[in-house]
Amino acid sequence: MDKQTIRLVFIHLLVLNVIWTGTSATALYLTLFFFVWRGLFLSISYHRYFSHRSFKTTRGFQFFLALAGNICMQRGALWWAAHHRMHHQYSDTEKDPHSPIAHSFFTSHIGWAMEKKSFITDYSRIKDWEKFPELKFLNEKSDAIHGIFALFLFLLGEGLRYFKPELGTNGFQFLVWVYLIGGLCHLHTIFLVNSWGHLHGDRPYDFPAREGRDNSHNNAWLAWLTFGEGWHYNHHCFPFSATTGILKGQFDASFVVIKLFEKMGLVWDVKVPSKEVIDNLKPALSQQEPGTISTLN
Numbered sequence: 001m002d003k004q005t006i007r008l009v010f011i012h013l014l015v016l017n018v019i020w021t022g023t024s025a026t027a028l029y030l031t032l033f034f035f036v037w038r039g040l041f042l043s044i045s046y047h048r049y050f051s052h053r054s055f056k057t058t059r060g061f062q063f064f065l066a067l068a069g070n071i072c073m074q075r076g077a078l079w080w081a082a083h084h085r086m087h088h089q090y091s092d093t094e095k096d097p098h099s100p101i102a103h104s105f106f107t108s109h110i111g112w113a114m115e116k117k118s119f120i121t122d123y124s125r126i127k128d129w130e131k132f133p134e135l136k137f138l139n140e141k142s143d144a145i146h147g148i149f150a151l152f153l154f155l156l157g158e159g160l161r162y163f164k165p166e167l168g169t170n171g172f173q174f175l176v177w178v179y180l181i182g183g184l185c186h187l188h189t190i191f192l193v194n195s196w197g198h199l200h201g202d203r204p205y206d207f208p209a210r211e212g213r214d215n216s217h218n219n220a221w222l223a224w225l226t227f228g229e230g231w232h233y234n235h236h237c238f239p240f241s242a243t244t245g246i247l248k249g250q251f252d253a254s255f256v257v258i259k260l261f262e263k264m265g266l267v268w269d270v271k272v273p274s275k276e277v278i279d280n281l282k283p284a285l286s287q288q289e290p291g292t293i294s295t296l297n
C-alpha cells in the first residue's frame, strides 16, 4: 500500500475513536450542519462555479466560495475543478479519473483519490483562474485549512465542555463526529455520483448534442443526499447550467441557494438551459441498460 492509501484507510479507522469520545446532541446537530454546508458548497462552489462557471460573482465572494468548500476533505477548489474538467472531457474513457466503465467500481468511487497522481493539480486545465493568486494560495494550502478547521472544532468542543458541561461535549468528540464522520459521509455520498451515478439510474430523455460519450444517470435519492448533484445525466447534458434539476419535480437544493445568492446581489448571470430547449426534449426511446455506454451520440 502506498502512502495515500494508508492515509485514507487510517482516516476511516479513526472513526472508531467514537467509542472513547462518546456522543452528544450538540455534536450530532453540528455534524448535520456541516454535512449540509459541505454538500451545498461542494456543489455550488467547487462544481458549478469553479469547474463550470455557471454564474458570476465578485472576487471577494469567489474567495469565500473557495474557502467554504475547502472543508469537504477534497483538497482545494482548483484541484477539484481540474480533475472535474478532465471527467467531462474524457467521460467514461481510460482518461476519465473516476469512471466505473473504464475502471473498477472501487477505483471510480474512492480508489482514484488514493493514487499519487491524483494529488497533483493540473494548472493547465484551469488557466481561467490563473489571474487570481489568492485562489492558487488557497489551493496550495488546502491541507493547512483543513488543519485550522479541525483545530476550530477541537477548541469549540473543549470550550463548551468548560463553559457548558451539561452539553456533554469535548474537543475529540467534535473531531470524530463533525470532522471525520460528517466529512466521510459527505465524501462517500458525493463519490457515489461518480461511481453509482455512472452505472445506474434513469436517462429520461435523448439528448444527441450531449458532449462526449458517457454513461451518466439521474438518481433522485442521490440528488437528495448531494443537494442536487444526483441529477447527473441532466448535468452531463447541460454542464454549463447552474441547476441540475431541469425537469418538473427534480428538486435541486443547491440551485435554491444560488437563486438566494442572486436575490441578495452576491451572484449574477446565472446560466440555465432555455425553456424552449427543455420543452423540446424527446422522451428516451428506451432506458439504457445499466453499465452500458450510450450510443445516443
Ligand SMILES: [Zn+2]
Pocket (backbone or CB within 6 Å): 087, 091, 193, 194, 198, 216, 232, 236
Ligand atoms: Zn459524470
Ligand SMILES: [Zn+2]
Pocket (backbone or CB within 6 Å): 047, 051, 052, 084, 088, 235, 239
Ligand atoms: Zn460537472
